[in-house]
Amino acid sequence: MYRIDTPKTDKQLEDYFHFRWEMLREPWNHPLGSEKDEYEQVGEHRMVVDGKGKIVAVGRVHLNMEEEAQIRHIAVAKDYQGKGLGKLIYSALEEVARQQGVKRLVTNSRRISIEFFEACGFVVEKEAPTEMGKLKRSQMIKKLSDVNQVMLHPKWCQELQNTWYETIPISEQMGIQLYQYSGKTLETRASLNKNINLHGTMFAGSIFSLATLTGWGMIHLKLKEKALSGEIVLGDGDIHYHKPITMQPRALCNIETLEGKFELLERNKKTAIKLQVDILDGESPVAEFKGVFWVLPNKAEE
Template identity: 75%
Template sequence: MYRIDTPNTDEDFEHYFHFRWEMLRKPWNYPQGSEKDEYEAVAEHRVVKDAKGNIVAIGRVHMNTAEEAQIRHIAVSPSAQGKGLGKLILSALENVARDQGAIRLVTNSREISIHFFQACGFEIESEAPAELGQLKRQQMVKRLTDVNKILLHPQWCNELQKTWHDTIPISEQMGIKLHQYTGNTFETRASLNKNINLHGTMFAGSIFSLATLTGWGMIFLKLKEKGLMGEIVLGDGDIHYHKPITMQPRALCNIESIDGKFDRLTRGSKCRIKLQVDILDGDNPVAEFKGIYWVLPEQAKSD
């Protein structure tokens, strides 16, 4: 399972910059130290870590002006590529930029990264100065609005949101909304104001509900992608709380955490799906939910 983290200590930054150098400078025979620039102290840095705490992806954002933020140094370990981690780190940096008031996001992309940024809503605006004096780059721009999201299969995402509101009305009262779906990562968010307790933090029960619905929603979308149908029910759920939520409740389910055989439905059998949902307060991990869901084939509903 992967999680977003923010480097804070000297040791954190040492690992962070070493990873950046290995991914983005070492292949071009540049010495350590060349991976840093004058914006490090005023930038926001994010990393993705695996279950063992190893850094597998990084990225940085800093403000150029009061309204423009620049994305730089996104890198994903070769061993973790193809799992949606680039989009995950970019989404975290975009959220930082929004929070700081940016309405325009820019990046200078190498040729090999243009398709990635285009898939995330960026457009080529002009040619940018070459990187390291030899790598051709294009300046790409994304204009931020309240509705900018990464939504794969938006029709299914809208159907899921409507299903929640129609069949689980409390989800609407809690302000639970689908935020993004990349095919690999599913994210939901909830309103803190609608779930706040007398301590000014989110109710533990609301956190549990957010987690279970997120796992349910991930399975719903995967069934759609596989052309399968079935009734999704929660069999068992276990959650561990580490910190209270005081700002922005978020829930993330990554495809890497899913364990189960969906194809059992094609044989008329129920399938058992195990997954994990990470709960965050902004970018800070605060809880983990592990759930077991059952998907019942259509004919089994009345059994």
């Protein structure tokens, strides 16, 4: 069982930097202190710890400019490599960058790390200055997709996001965001770091909440498109979990899964809408939610 932590106390920071030195500087006979640079105070630090609190992976991200951040010092303990912890720590760092409005990530990678960063979506751009005067590096970049890259009816989407945060405050604490809406598909995402359990995976309850809000949001946007209105309530929800979420929680609702008669609302009658929400961890399907939502006509104003 693993979890992502932010080193905060003096002891945690001491252990964090010592681990970084052991992994990235000691093998090259560089002294203690060489693992630090001028960006430590402004960077965001993350570490993965095991069930006993032992640090097994670390990494840092810092802003270079308003829309660019740099990933540095990712390291995984030798005995823990091959378990996906490198991607886990990277995912946490990318999430921090996205929350700060970053549009582009850069990293200066040694040859042995290029394959890892390519798997995370980076491409080699050019040679970078050598590290510590002798280690050749390549500058790699990753352009982060704009949250509004595919956003039909952006005003309605923003209103929906605001409604979630204002009426369901826990949705903001969970880091749930409307990621894209094409008219046919609604995608939402959540912060793994804000919903992580002691096993280093996403809480089942958080997954259910993400799925429910996604289905609710799809119906809300369809009502807007049809110039209809009504109160949307969950009547029944059933979810099947297949795999844990360890990296990037995503929820997708496709219009093809919707079943119901919206026109009943025009006659001031309630209607039931059935739909399915697929839950993914990055690109891997991990769960399916099937729900029945009731749309109740608005009460006539007196």
